[in-house]
Amino acid sequence: MQGDGAAEASRGETVTYAGGMTRNGLWTIVGVVVAVVIAWVLVNVIFSVLAFIVKLVIVAIVAAVVFFVLRGMLRRSS
Template sequence: MRTFWTVLGVIAAVVIAWVLVDVVFSVVWFLVKALIVAVVAVVVFFVLRSLVRRNAVDR
């Protein structure tokens, strides 16, 4: 009976570890995507600002 509980404990540990790793990777991937979006948004903002400023000077 002791072996049964050991096997059950190992299976439970693997399932819990699988879920935890999945959650951690999901959070990390979300943070990386958010950082990339923020960098691209800043670049686009400055490009648009320079285009608007250039058009305002031409008039």
């Protein structure tokens, strides 16, 4: 006779679900999926921040070059 899964688990018996999965196996799969989703989001955020920093560095370099070129041109013309 099959009983309630919670009652069987409280008596220390292994509860199996469809396909022979145990409760721990299901939680492991859920944990892996959640970990992958969190990692995906973190990697996207990290790459976005890194791309922004690289753009800032490039803009700063170009701005410095333009500044010195303009300053040099204005000194010569005066």
